[in-house]
Amino acid sequence: MDISSIPEDSSLEKTFFAHICDKYFYSSEWLTFTICIYISFELIFWLYNLCLVYIEYNDIPAIEKYRIQKHKPKLRFQSEMIREIKNETIKHQISLIFALSSVYPLLNLNGHVSIRSSIPSLFTILWHITVYILIEDFIFFWTHYLFHTRWLYKYIHKKHHIFKQPTGLVSVLANPLESVFQNQLGVWLGPFLIKEKHLFTLCLWMSIRVYQTINAHSGYDLPYISPQYYFPWLLSGTLQHDYHHQHARMNYGSFLTIWDRLMNTHKLQKDE
Template sequence: MMNTTTTTTPEVSSPFFSYICDKYFYSSEWFTFTICTYITFQTVFWLYNIFLFYIGYNDISYFEKYRIQKHKPKLRFQPEIIHQMKNGIIKHQLSLIVSLPLLYYLLNYFGHVSVRTSIPSLFTILWQMIIFILSEDFLFFWTHYFFHTRWLYKHIHKKHHIFKQPTGVVFIIADPWELLLQNQLAVWIAPIFLKEKHLFTICLWIFIRVYQTINAHSGYDLPYISAQYYLPWLMSGTLQHDYHHQHAKMNYGSFLTLWDRFMSTHRLQKDD
């Protein structure tokens, strides 16, 4: 619910989000939540994608050795591709303006989002992230798996697969039904049903998920900057999802390789 209490002089010693809530956001928890989640998404989305666009468009030679589909010429930034990306970005930006203010009410429906309290302990943040990742990966895998059945692929999922060489922004280019079921539902189901969650944890979750999906679509297997680099057996990522776009099959998971291993759908480029 929107907080209508007015506090004119925020205490500097109060928790960070409580402080900014009073100082900048008219003491409205809903407004603080909306702006913080919006800034989190935009920061990771634009920083990572501008970096990918910069190295791709300017053919920065240092990164060529990390490009996954080196055997193919770059297709990424032809005018037609740029047009698709621009359209996708505009639609997605508009959907954010509508969905993020509503997300606050959705997260408060079965539980409660704390805005004014202190940031939770590292332990709490950690176990909540593990639950978010496990449930997201489970739902993402199975919805994605079914989106590859003949009828659903032809009518819904094919739109996401027009990019055989993906790049960061491709993750938002998809049919609205796919964005809703495979992406949004999978991301938010656990946070919605979790009884007590904090705005910081929600922002961190947005950061991790958006970073993970841009990285998976980046087209570059860059060292150090992904969980896959450190835990290649367990974590899915760029190598798997790039293969998925190239062949339009296999590697249906998002964070983990577990469901793909279980269903024998795990493949890497070198297995060709």
């Protein structure tokens, strides 16, 4: 970024991201993007997962009643699970920082990631996020659907299905090909297609996407904090993805139930 191209008066009313870019990230927009998106991911990932770990070791009656697989004992993170999660979480944290560092130049191939400008209007944020969700859900559904064909499942997607009783931390279990084509492609194609995207909206988008996936793997059909509680017909969520892990079939969507309903792959436990 050529600093001389920034209008002089911009220093008078520096936006939050412009301020941290100059103060902490050597005026590098690439570094600001990478770190801010990484922090958005990690913050939600660890906050939600630490709550789930606490719930797993402490039986809270008000929450226990929402546990989905009540016919099985609680996970309590047996040693095999801890080992698997530890390895995969460390690998995921390291690979994510490298993946994100290549996202910024890719997004700038079509339009520009705004970092120094003011935060967009609420209307712009909402329509951008809506487009991101629609595109992510489309990519996620169809790649996931393909990953459940015999060969791709055996050699790629099976790793994600090791645990039939999921918890938030197992959401990172994935073959690298799955991470790229199912997860990263789905998340970043929407922002790539919209020319002017703001870092604030992208941080919000990353937080929503991480929240959605941790929630889907939580093992608890919690009311109020789950989006599908408000729009059960339209939004996919914990009940759908938990069923998917139990049976390794049906419910391939991420945010929405649209594609599953069209392809006749939508199913809930209570439908049986």
